[in-house]
Amino acid sequence: MFSANKNKTPKNLTLTAREVDFDLQQEMETNRYWHSDDPVTTHFFNALQSTFPEGERFFIDSARDVQAKIGKENLPTELKEHIETFIRQEAYHGRHHESWTNALTSLGYGHMEAFSDELKTMRLWAKENIPAEYRLSMTTASEHFTASMAHFFIYRRPDLLRGAAKPFQQLLLYHALEELEHKAVCFDLYQQSKGGYSLRMLGLAVSSFDIMKHVSERHIYLLKKDGLWNFTNRIKALNLIWGKKGIARQLIPYVLAYTKPNFHPWDTDERSMLMASFGDVIDTMGYSSQV
Ligand SMILES: [Fe+2]
Ligand SMILES: [Fe+2]
Numbered sequence: 001m002f003s004a005n006k007n008k009t010p011k012n013l014t015l016t017a018r019e020v021d022f023d024l025q026q027e028m029e030t031n032r033y034w035h036s037d038d039p040v041t042t043h044f045f046n047a048l049q050s051t052f053p054e055g056e057r058f059f060i061d062s063a064r065d066v067q068a069k070i071g072k073e074n075l076p077t078e079l080k081e082h083i084e085t086f087i088r089q090e091a092y093h094g095r096h097h098e099s100w101t102n103a104l105t106s107l108g109y110g111h112m113e114a115f116s117d118e119l120k121t122m123r124l125w126a127k128e129n130i131p132a133e134y135r136l137s138m139t140t141a142s143e144h145f146t147a148s149m150a151h152f153f154i155y156r157r158p159d160l161l162r163g164a165a166k167p168f169q170q171l172l173l174y175h176a177l178e179e180l181e182h183k184a185v186c187f188d189l190y191q192q193s194k195g196g197y198s199l200r201m202l203g204l205a206v207s208s209f210d211i212m213k214h215v216s217e218r219h220i221y222l223l224k225k226d227g228l229w230n231f232t233n234r235i236k237a238l239n240l241i242w243g244k245k246g247i248a249r250q251l252i253p254y255v256l257a258y259t260k261p262n263f264h265p266w267d268t269d270e271r272s273m274l275m276a277s278f279g280d281v282i283d284t285m286g287y288s289s290q291v
Pocket of ligand 1: 056090093175179
């Protein structure tokens, strides 16, 4: 049953759910603008990551529900094992991102909790009302976004990782590493479900809109809360996201790649480049691991 794109999975692929500790709160208390001493970049990352805990639970729910629909017994062993580790990885990520959001709340950004509650309500509603394959199509698109961001940071804007204070840099790199390892898991599962190309494109459109909406409303809130949503910072934010080297603008080719009918996440493999470029940071994390 499991045949499509099987040959695209790298032979040396191992998925590992790592247990790591990060002291984000302490760093944030003494270094509020922990990215390059710049509120616009710092709050962009704060905003982006705060969408992850509920997002990651949404991904887990959709993968579990589709797997249950297809029947575990109908999936190949390797994919089943990868789904299991993917779920553990995303569950750990969710916890780290939640403690990041809690640190922001305790620093006075009280509305972050309401933003998370809003996403939780949407996730629970979707679980009840939207078929699992539809939700998985949004998950595969979101997983493509996280892997694309990792690719973008490694190859085009390493400064966006190097500029972060140590615990944030470590978390971003740990997350990038595991996102790259599991980038094809939901895609391969999606191919086993009833979902086809049109639904995959619908998932891409909905996820793109969702990410932009949620990140920008949080970004603006955080800057407003600091009294920094002024003309200069609006221009800086616009440039960070849509400028020539801007994050969203640079991600457009990755989005277009996803629209190819024969696209597969393992068309590219970023793992060795990540280790070559940032192994110095990744190796200092001292995680205990479970395969
Ligand atoms: Fe994640
Ligand atoms: Fe992921």
